[in-house]
Amino acid sequence: MGPKDPARDETVLRLSGITKRFGALVANDEISFALAKGEVVALLGENGAGKTTLMNILFGHYTADEGTVEVFGAPLPPGQPGAALAAGVGMVHQHFTLADNMTVLENIQLGTEPLWRLGLGRSAARRRVARLAQDFGLAVDPDARVGTLSVGERQRVEILKALYREARILILDEPTAVLTPQEAEALFETLRKMVAQGLSVIFISHKLHEVMAISSRVLVLRHGRLVGEVATRDTDRHALATLMVGAEIAAPEPTQARPGAVLMTLDRVETPPRGNRPGLRGVDLALRAGQILGLAGVSGNGQGALADLISGLEGPIAGRLRVGEAEVTRWSPRAALAAGVGRIPEDRHKTGTIADFTLTENAVLESYARPPTANHGWMNWRAAREAAQEIIAKYDVRCPGPETRIRLLSGGNMQKLILGRVLEAAPRIILANQPVRGLDIGAVTYVQEQLIAARNAGAAVLLISEDLDEILTLSDVIRVISDGRLSPEFARGEKTAAELGQWMAGQGFDHAA
């Protein structure tokens, strides 16, 4: 099955001249495209390019200011969530919308059939689900509670649910963000089976290699505009990246690391589990000066627990934590800061900054109690403003001024302020938890270069990321986290992405233990 020519095939979905404005911002600017039966179209674009807005319009969550949507030749009434579903469009969101306490089968039936009928017709539903699962390679136990399933299995349930509702068009929003490379490959296999049977897929992503692997056509969005539409076989990753960003980009190239003394040690550390996410289970870890340790892993495998431990939010319930040679007894965010730990948190909006505080107020969030920002309990706002201005200038934070509320900044500029706040404190140990997630490529490169520079200056960097490419590019040594356990340390280049993927899926730990 090769890519098809959409002009000759049956068009299943057509968007014409979709425009959506939010105040002065044009989120979608006259976007038109058609989806043909039996093809996978990739929608490629950076964060904020307008992909999500476009899908929200398709699903009736927003009403477009201009333009129309046609599904199977019939116009879709605007602003009615449910109209798209009824017309045969299904969506698998980045964050799943399943009820944890119900079984797979109940979840699939939920919303499809009236509540009082859920118990009835179950055997018929079970047969249908089993057939769909077999046809499309979506193996999952229909009687398992969703809460006990892995992330990959939940995604399969979401897809099954869409298929059960007789979706002929399936939209997947960043579906591989939570998957190991092997699970992603299995997902692609499913998608190939679906298009072979005449379904159509819109695959939303910002990962170029996946777009190259699965799609037959690529639509590139930039700043709300459709800037490119190319057949996948006629393009390559580099050309797509240039289209997506609008400029040539170069990934940072780390120089040879010169690792020094061990600055932080975890010795058989345990932390309590949180909900259905594991805590740390007997973790040994050593962070060395002048080295970036990359922690790979699928989301929700204990990264949060490790980050909370190192940033001081939580102490170990067993095992030891040492900074340098000294064992830590009283551990708190303030103690971590005092011990020279710089923290770039995972969520820059909720944890890293206070949205309604100004840049000045956010810049001194971790240092407000010390001179020169404060003296005997009195704030010195002039000193605070100078500190903010220094960060703004040195780290190229684009903003109207230090008295601007930080909520008005883009994610990239917000992250640069956090980065400046952390690095200006000259930390010996740096925790960077998903430091570039959601940033545009220019900001990604900048943040990564700064982390490399800090490592070259002798800091020990712990880089936590779900993006294996990022880990492979930046790390001097790599470890994999799975279900709260850490793999052995692998040197740069020792393991391929596929081999790391096996560790991410939890293979190999039993032999190592």
Add this chain to the structure above:
Amino acid sequence: MRLEPIAAPSHARTLGLPALAIAATVLVAALLAALAGANPLQTFGLIVKGAVGSKFATLETLNRATPLIFTGLAVAVAFRAKLWNIGAEAQLYAGALVTVLIGTQMGLPGPLALPIMALAAVLAGALTLLGPVLLKTRLGVDEVVTTLLLNFIMALFISYLLEGPLKDPMGMGWPKSPALPRDARLPRIVEGLRLHWGFALALICAAGVWLIQTRTTLGYEIRAVGQNPQAARFAGIPVGRVLVKTALISGGLAALAGFSEVAGLKGNLTSDLSPGFGYTGIIVAMLALLHPLGVVVSALFVAGIFVGADSMSRAAEVPTYIADILLAAALLFMVLAILLTRFRVVRG
């Protein structure tokens, strides 16, 4: 219809909407006055005249504003940290109770009496709020419920004391405490004018709270904890300790209302010392958008409406309830105006 956040509200919104809220309040009041059969314009005229029309009226308004400034500040300080102190009423009575106890029982020498009474009152109010806050920070108990219920516990406790151990033997059977001796009364600011030093103390407190909020690390911590406790905790701000400090300040301020009413105005403790000053403090603080200096203005406004409406209802045949309705309408419109400065209503 749904709400969509506005990133940077324009001046037209931030200034125009509150103005519109005031206009709407006036309109509602005019309708009510007309409904009662009075001429709205004349009614307003009488309210204004009753509030500030004479030296006596103005002083009465200032006197009435004094406890409202204290309770308004108490609420404003707490709400800034998103600590929902609904219990200013209980803290007020705690302050009043301790004021009377020390003033009548200890026989302190003149110049020492008032400062010690005030300090003890602050302590009593602070401790009254400390319990609910520790329950909140330690066990996650909702402080709205605990502070609200404490109001009733305190009211009944005061009632019991006034009928029992604290009852004035010379009180002709009325449930009231013995009166404070002369040394333990707040003097008037100007001899002959019915305005006591409690009002000046309230203004000093407002300035003090403003200084704390804008110039000290504690004020910074309080705002950080109120706006985003998660980020505050991550940044190393001791969230629980900041909430406790906030509670001590808030409870202390509310208690000063009780101190000032007893030592400055009434001279003894009765169970109707406060006609809901603690609750009205919430309105005062909200109308002031939690700004401590704004609290002074809005307390004067609210007090003026109460005093003016009292005098108006004597002159015209409009019931004095109009003051309550006016304030309720002002609060609702103001809250709506605040909401609409930060969100716009969109269709679909």
